Amino acid sequence: MFHYPFDPSSLAETARIWWNLYGYYLLLAIVIGTAVMTLLVAIPLAYRYKPGSHNPNAKDEIKPGEIPSERGRTAGVLLIAVLLLGVFFGLLTQSLEATKEFKKIELNGEIPDDALVIQVIGFQWGWTFRYPNGVETDVLIIPVNRMVVFNVTSEDVFHAFSIQDLRVKIDAIPGKYNIAWTKAYQPGIYRVQCYELCGVGHAEMITKVMVVTEDVFDFWYNSQGATLEEAMEEAAHTEG
Amino acid sequence: MAETSSLKRWLMTTNHKDVGILYLVTSLYFFIVAGSLALLMRLQLAVPENNFLTAANYNAAVTNHGLLMVFWFLSPLGFAFANYFVPIQIGAKDMAFPRLNALSYWLLLFGGLLVLAGFFMPGGTADFGWTVYAPLNTDEFTPNPGANLVAFGLLMLVASVTVGTVNFVTTIALLRAKGYRYTQLPMFTIGILITVLLMLWAFPSLQAGLVILGADRLLDAQVFSAPEGGAILWDHLFWFFGHPEVYIVLIPALGAVLDIIPVFSRKPLYARKTIIISLIVAGILSYMVYAHHMFMTGVPTFYLEIHSLTTEAISVPFGVITILAIATMIGGAIRLSTPMLFALGSIAVFIIGGITGVFNSSMVLDTANRGTYWIVGHFHYVMVGAALFGLFGAFYYWFPKMTGRMYNESLGRLHFIISFIGFNLLYFPMFLLIDMPRRVFTYPEWTGWGPLNFIASVGAFIFGLSHLIMFANFLYSMKKGPLADNNPWGSWTYEWLIDSPPSEFNFDGIPIVSGNKLSIAMANGASHSHHEGDHYSIWPFAISAGPFLALLGLGMMVAGVSGGVPLLALGVIVSLVAVIGWAREDYKEKFHDLEPLEVKETWPFQGISKYKLGMWVFLFGDAVFFAGLLGSNFFVRANNPLLPSGPEVKNLIVGALSTIVMIMAALGVYIAAKAARLGNSRMALQGLGMGLVLGISFVIISALDWIQTFSQGFTLENPAIATGFIAVFSHLLHLGAGFIPLIYFMIKIAAKGIRGAMPDAMDALSLYWSFLALVSIGIYAVLYLF
Known part of the structure; x- marks a missing residue:
């Protein structure tokens, strides 16, 4: 009886609504997760400390007793925020759409006669x-x-x-x-x-x-x- | 400083670094206890239809594992480092209220011991899950006497957290080195500031729930067992606290990670201000997402949809923080030392924990997720993964500073690799167990859940035992490790500019920040004027031990165990003696020469004394407690129209009279505070006397009023009466506590006149009494008029 990741959408209407939404979330989760995880591994490897190649007196270097300077471009940060907002807004719309179907009895306030x-x-x-x-x-x-x-x-x-x-x-x-x-x-x-x-x-x-x-x-x-x-x-x- | 091994030092210390070490050792002790419970659970679940643990034992393990890990391991571990390093990082010699700091610790320890004592009660301990759902939590369904002790322990924890919050906010607000702006502070300190503010408003909700639960369990009230909304009321009270609690556990670790990554990359944090703003946004949002824990409870869909939206939204600031933390490393010269490995490991599992959290924002997806191992996997990725890895990274990072010696780097890396593999073996299969209900002590073989559970159990033992490497490494290195430099990592913050380990008052001079330079200015010998070792006080210990003994005695009494009553009496006596002892230290002005002498950065609280600021902070939290109680009263009546309204039960005239008396009492204390400011001791005494007499009158009128109510045949079995009575009773307890400093000031002014910081302290007292007057107005409005 064990089945995962399994597609229950052929079993019931509720399962079908769930699966359609879940697939959407899962796809984005895998894409974004893989991208971020790759950066997390790749950047430390790419910028590993190598004796000689590193200048300890550079301007934006961490120095004892010195509060580090501000770093980063506003545009870049905004881009990240807007991208994330966009993704989550997209997910939210899908989710609320599915909720409407899922909660239709509460939302409509009536039970179909043949139920x-x-x-x-x-x-x-x-x-x-x-x-x-x-x-x-x-x-x-x-x-x-x-x-x-x-x-x-x-x-x-x-x-x-x-x-x-x-x-x-x-x-x-x-x-x-x-x-x-x-x-x-x-x-x-x-x-x-x-x-x-x-x-x-x-x-x-x-x-x-x-x-x-x-x-x-x-x-x-x-x-x-x-x-x-x-x-x-x-x-x-x-x-x- | 006294000998490390001296018992006197550890029982009586109020020094923030000693308190930090006490927190550290205690949290690791509870880690071992709660971790052992987890291993027992994983042994039971390793194969289907296992008989290693009974259902009752498993439920007790699951409950106490959750409570101890969250409240007595993860949070205290973060606060161990906060106690040790926040004062140093801001350039202070100690916390704003050192004795209160020691008090926070002892309350925490004794609260934890009460929870553990629950295991030894005949009839068993709490086994209703760490979420303590109603009405399973009432004595009808969980008569186990140990559960009372767990509730008492949690109340002591709330007290500990409240005191700690007041202390940290005041310390960070008023004791920063001259010129040190908030936005320049290390991320760890900023994280702690945000964490304590979250605690300030979250814990009182739990406190309100626990107090009502206590009345349900011990006084035959029936609030949470009422079929009209009792269970949902607990849900609201618990999750309003419970969701911010996740961030309370996470943010100290995140702060440490955000300090470690720049140091080991040699590059400043990327877009530091955006990160700070994101943390603040996430903190505010964290109060508005809690109903995603209640998607299946059938509360109105519109309310749930709002929380679905905010839950999606809260992913944005955390996503931004994660990406910026990674971007920080670009262009750096990265050394993958143990602290950095743990910091990156923390980010890695936080990505998985965060992304799976997004799934939980959807009501439809929750149909599959709710109550399953998916949820268990998700929150362990966040709370164990991100928080524990981050804090252990911080432990490795600060170990040389705390001990003056280096740990073994190879063993540190080995610990990381093994624990990281074990962690993922343990928790990743749980995402695949999306069908399996959590908190079941066993499962039938035909479900097919066996193999994944077996993998998780293997992972659990790898993960659990891997920490022995750390313990061995630290225990050996703190004695025998090579001596460490003052700044082995080339960090920039204040703690790395001083000795390892730091001296008793941290700095040999006065820390001053000018522009972006942290410096320690040599003062003309002023910094050496402190008398070493005279910061000892036994009363924080005693004032926590008293309630511990009393509550243990009460719990034993209820359980019918012999010795309960004498223990209860002993506890009360110890508490009274301790309060008097504490007051006597103030009376003799024992600690006044420890007041910091140098000029501090106090924006935006210039000219506000630490007493007054501390009181403001406390009252902001306390207001949530009373709002929780009165809101509960409102809630039970809104859910059950048959409950009597205020005018049907209460005499409006008597209520109005008592409220006016309370306002006049507060006015008396206000006059006293103003008079003290002007140096008029006669008038101050008169004002205090007015407060005392009217305060006692208020107590008498309230008591008569409630005797009248009960004589009408109303009992606590009526939820409206019970919640109202609890609110009033809590108010009277607050008032009782308010009499103690009032009488203290009367005696001291009469004997010694007005001196020192007394006007500041009396300002704070006046604030407290005014707050109690406001609460009595609120009580009148909700309980009498409505």
């Missing part, structure tokens, strides 16, 4: 998923190609609900309901885990999400409390 809204309740140490029909599970089951909205809270301490592979993450805070969403593109099984230290059971606050086809999901959902195994069996049966 499946699941209440996620974190507790020490596990998760409860409550479906609109009142069914509660400890394993998340969601359909593909349908917007799923998570209404996340906690009944004791601060947790963080996450489906890391699908790039879903939001804090689960007692007394507060936080919204996250995703739209999975293909069936699969992914890890659901808590990402905020919540006590001795933190490491084991782990379960899974099963992304299933619309048919399997409907079967499971309408069966009012069928077990996971039954749903899986039905899934195999349907596909067979």
Whole structure:
């Protein structure tokens, strides 16, 4: 299950938004990082001290008891600042653009009619998923190609609900309901885990999400409390 | 100076260099403790499903590792050098307040010992992470008695930092050599000045959070456990402090690096003024970026977007500094000695830490990053990498100055190479572990995180053990190393113009700066008038040991350990004796002949005494503390409309009366200060008497008012009442502290009349009382009217 650097954009819409932005950041980080790092290594090597070639009485030399003179051209410094500002402004625009999509439920203030809204309740140490029909599970089951909205809270301490592979993450805070969403593109099984230290059971606050086809999901959902195994069996049966 | 080994010297010293060495040894001790905790964690994580540590032990290790490394290693290591070298670099004989300087140290040490004592409490120590998230931090979810001691230790740390801040700002503002302008100071001193200003406004927020947490844990208050915003309140209070804290740790190291690079390149810093401006801009911005730690908390998106923008923006000044530091080397004659290697290593890892920090500015990217090893990698690149490498470089750089001997250069370079490789093996894999949650004590094998964790663990041991080379090198060289020149690196700053190690008062003459020349003018024997060794005082030690014993006793009492109550009583007695002892030294004017005699550069504070400036600095910080408490009250009520408003709980008339009494009390002290300035001791006594009587009246009215409130059936379980009560109680504690100097001046004026610096000190006292009057107005506005 280990994959890095991996492209999760085919797994879910949230992962796709994340990947597009991440790629942009990563590219710039590698370009700028490599450039600066090269200078950091090359300059000391190029200007290494060599006996004879160095004049200790030069005008802008460091001398004991003498405050070093100002050095450098304003234009050069400004250029660096403007370049950096430009890069970061570019990143910011991209980031805010992606945020608009990512946070569209909070920003628009409404949940699309066809979305499946699941209440996620974190507790020490596990998760409860409550479906609109009142069914509660400890394993998340969601359909593909349908917007799923998570209404996340906690009944004791601060947790963080996450489906890391699908790039879903939001804090689960007692007394507060936080919204996250995703739209999975293909069936699969992914890890659901808590990402905020919540006590001795933190490491084991782990379960899974099963992304299933619309048919399997409907079967499971309408069966009012069928077990996971039954749903899986039905899934195999349907596909067979 | 007394013998190096003399116990008396180390317990009683107030000399800035001795205090610096105490800081240095203490910080390295905590480095070893916290580093050992890290190695235990890496052993546990080396392979999946490991059983080396239990979850509880791992969480305790992770928590205390973070707290000790940040607060008791990195910051104190920077301040070890600051204590030792800032006074010398500005051309001063000592800090502005030498006894307060010793006090900062002892508060720090005893605070750290309280944290360590937590480990020995039955029921375990703090295990809620160094971020102490609510409501896990309350006694409902973490009943561990050791956690109380950790909170007490942090409060002592805040006290230490506050005292230190006042001292450093005053010292740098008032004790620079004649003609030494701010912009000419070495980058290290400038960095320390910016750092302490960041501390001044950041730590009070943590202090407010800790005080409320104390009420939650010990007095059954329910502020952070309240479902209506309790957890978010802690987030705001903590991160308003927590993000500047990163720069508080980083900037001293960065300052040292920016001094080391020019010296070993033989070229002046490139665009020095731009670097200074960038540091200031970054410092100001650092207060406005903290919500990027809260991207996933569901606070309003607009607020988060602003912090996303400022977080991007703060990369610009740091990027500029980095590039200019590299540009400095152009055209130089570069020697890659150990300090330079560490300085360049610091820049190298700072580039990676900084660039990965840019990723954290994006809310969308945070969906992947938040709470993962990516974050752990990022902040260790900044805090361990940039800060530790920079400070160790500074250690090598200043070692010959502090000991008078050279370390072994080959071993120094070996230390750099091994630690640099170990560091990157340890932390780089964490960027690849972007899926793995941090602070988990173990992970299932199927996650595939095993191999990268194993590499990181190997790196951890290489990195950790590599420092033994440094310890061995220094321990050997400080005794047996070849004697060092006064200026082995050809540096320009003041510390390199004097002996190695420096004499007790640093300079044999009067440091004067004219144009760009640093010089030490010979005065007519005036500089030798100091009586050597009479700067000793046991009271900074005692005044820190008292609260330590008391808080340890209190913690043991709460934990039900026997011996708590006597220890608490002993601590209170020691504290009282120490306060009286401290005051008696002033009464006898023991230190007055240590006042610097020469003319100093004091722009822009000409004519302002060190007492008054110190008080101003303190009050600027203290204002944030009260703003934090009253803001918390405002916050809990805004989040829960069912909580009672001021007029429903409080009697407006009584409140107004007490506020007016407090204002009149401050007026009395103001009159006393003015009278002292005019030399009128009768009127000064009357004014102080007025302050005393009205101050006591205020305490009585407030007490009756709160008895009335509680008798109405309100308890601390109501968050509005709890936060209000904490604000008032803190105000009363401040007032109680204000009575001590007031009574002291009354006794001294009555016995000896007005003399010496007394009018200056009374000005400062008057300022303090006026501030308390302002706070009481603020309390009235928020708790009564609103």
